[in-house]
Amino acid sequence: MTTEAWRGGINMILYGMLFKKDLDEANAAITADAIIEYRSFGQGPKFFLDAIQGALVTNTLIMTDEWAEPPHGMDELRHSEDDMRRFLALIAENLRRRQPWPPKPDTGR
Numbered sequence: 240m241t242t243e244a245w246r247g248g249i250n251m252i253l254y255g256m257l258f259k260k261d262l263d264e265a266n267a268a269i270t271a272d273a274i275i276e277y278r279s280f281g282q283g284p285k286f287f288l289d290a291i292q293g294a295l296v297t298n299t300l301i302m303t304d305e306w307a308e309p310p311h312g313m314d315e316l317r318h319s320e321d322d323m324r325r326f327l328a329l330i331a332e333n334l335r336r337r338q339p340w341p342p343k344p345d346t347g348r
Contacts, residue, residue, distance in 0.1 A: 243299060244290075244293065245289070245290040245291070245292075245293030245294045245297075246290075246294075247290070248282065248286055248287050248289070248290025248291070249290050249291070249294050249301060249327070250306075251280060251282075251287075252270065252287065252290075252291075252327070252330070253301075253302075253306045253323070255270060255273070255279060255280075256270075256318070256326070257310055257316070258310065258316060259316070260315055260316055262318060262322050262323065262325070262326035262329075263326075263329075264329055266326070267326060267329035267330045267332075267333055268333050270330050270333075271284075271330050271333035271334050271337065274287045274330075274334065275334070275337055275340050275341070276341075276344070277343055277344055283340070283343060284334050284337075284340045285340075287330075287334065288331055288334045288335065291327045291328075291330060291331040291334075292331060294324075294327060295324060295327060295328060295331070300320065301320060301323055301324065301327070302318065302319070302320045302323050
């Protein structure tokens with residue numbers, strides 16, 4: 240991915256984590272499930288794995304001002320840059336471990 244081409248995919252993941260307190264293995268697995276099953280992320284697992292890998296190899300700030308402040312001042316939802324990087328690495332590990340991925344479900348539309 241080109242410079243910050245990963246930002247859109249990462250922002251989608253960050254949005255999904257907005258109200259999650261724990262950036263743990265369980266939430267990483269739930270997020271990977273949603274990505275693989277196209278439940279909340281329509282772009283699919285390759286897009287998000289590429290985005291995560293692109294973000295993790297750079298020193299560019301992931302938790303920008305837009306994401307660093309917790310919603311509604313709920314300090315228990317504050318996540319550091321290091322915490323989010325570890326969490327994204329857990330998601331990537333889950334995605335890689337589950338390859339080959341199933342095809343995108345047919346929505347019948």
